[in-house]
Amino acid sequence: GIGDEMGLRGWGSLLKDPSTAFRARFVSGSIPPSPYFRGPILSVFTGDRWTNGVPDIPAKRFTGPVLHYEIEYEPNKTRAAYSLSAPDATPPSVSIRPDGVFSFKTPPTNRISVKWRSRDPLFDPLSASARSSLIFLPDGHAPKTKALAVRLRAESTSDRGFVDKALAHFSRKYVYTLSVDRIPKTADPTDHFVFNTRAGFCVHYSSAFA
Numbered sequence: 001g002i003g004d005e006m007g008l009r010g011w012g013s014l015l016k017d018p019s020t021a022f023r024a025r026f027v028s029g030s031i032p033p034s035p036y037f038r039g040p041i042l043s044v045f046t047g048d049r050w051t052n053g054v055p056d057i058p059a060k061r062f063t064g065p066v067l068h069y070e071i072e073y074e075p076n077k078t079r080a081a082y083s084l085s086a087p088d089a090t091p092p093s094v095s096i097r098p099d100g101v102f103s104f105k106t107p108p109t110n111r112i113s114v115k116w117r118s119r120d121p122l123f124d125p126l127s128a129s130a131r132s133s134l135i136f137l138p139d140g141h142a143p144k145t146k147a148l149a150v151r152l153r154a155e156s157t158s159d160r161g162f163v164d165k166a167l168a169h170f171s172r173k174y175v176y177t178l179s180v181d182r183i184p185k186t187a188d189p190t191d192h193f194v195f196n197t198r199a200g201f202c203v204h205y206s207s208a209f210a
Contacts, residue, residue, distance in 0.1 A: 004040070004042075004051065004052050005042065005049050005050060005051040005052070006042055006049060006050050006203050007048055007049035007050075007203070008048050008049065008183060008189035008190070008193070008203055008204065008207060009048055009049075009182070009183050009185075009189055019074070020074055021073070021074055021076070021082070022037075022071050022072060022073045022074060022082055023071070023072045024037070024069055024070070024071050024072075025069060025070045025071075025072075026067070026068075026069045027068040027069055027070060027115075028066075028067070028068045029065055029066055029067035029068055029069075030065065030067065031067070032067075032084070035084060036084065037082040037083060037084060038082065038083060038084070038101070039080045039082045039101075040052055040078075040080050040101060040103075041101050043133075043134055044133065044134075044136070045136070045137065045138075045207065045210050046138060047137075047138040047140075047141040047142075047189075047190075048189050050203065050206065050207070052101075053133065061121070061122040061123075061124075062086065062088045062119040062120065062121060062122065063119060063120050063122055064119050064120040065119070066088070066117050066118070066119055067084070067117065067118045067119070068115070068116070068117050069084070069115075069116050069117075069118070070113060070114065070115050070116070071083065071113070071114050071116060072111060072112070072113045073108055073111065073112050073113075073114065074108075074111055075108050075109050075110055075111060076107060076108060077107055078107060079103040079104045079105075079106070079107050080103060080104075081094045081102040081103050081104050081114070083102055083116050083118070084116065084118040086118050086119060086120060086121035087102065087116050087117065087118050088117060088118060088119045089116075089117050090102070091114050091115060091116065093105065093112065093114055094114065137210060141188070141190065142188050142190035142191050142194070142207075142208075143188070143191070144188075144191045144194065144195055145190050145191050145194045145195075145208060148169075148194065149166070152165045152166055152169065166209065170205065170208070170209075173198055174198045174199065174200075174205075175198065175199040176199075176200070176201060176205075177199050177200065177201065178201055180197065180199060180200050180201070180204070181197055189207065190204075190207045190208055190210075193207070193208055194208050
């Protein structure tokens with residue numbers, strides 16, 4: 001399962017495990033055409049890893065009909081309680097963080113079944129402190145990548161244009177793979193990915209795009 005942090009260094013190959021993580025059974029309500037089960041959110045970037053720092057996310061409000069469902073979780077060593085994106089009630093066996101992520105109070109050592117209910121969420125704008133936490137980058141991090149971002153920003157006439165240029169850059173020259181070379185200890189991990197290997201998986205792309 002996914003832990004409380006994910007780093008860029010030390011990875012060789014990301015392991016694929018076909019084992020069942022959980023089973024979902026929908027009891028009542030309209031089943032989403034493509035159900036999205038939400039897990040841990042790693043939102044704080046330190047320069048070489050992502051952690052689950054909790055910013056001050058506004059309280060949720062809900063709308064629309066209720067969807068009732070039950071999830072049977074397999075035993076695992078993490079506390080992640082995967083659920084549909086917006087449960088509007090907290091089951092007794094789990095707790096909710098301020099960013100809306102649910103986790104078991106203790107890792108499940110046996111198969112456990114949890115009943116959930118979800119609705120469509122409504123969010124208020126981020127507070128200044130939450131926005132500052134989510135966009136923070138450490139000093140001295142990835143100087144070459146920052147220089148590339150400055151150049152793409154100067155070539156853009158809008159925020160959307162800047163994002164489109166960045167996406168185009170990564171779609172043309174990069175490869176998504178679960179097998180990556182280890183990053184040298186003396187190299188900045190993000191610059192090494194952006195300018196040397198140009199191959200990686202989610203943690204590499206999110207770090208470069210940060």
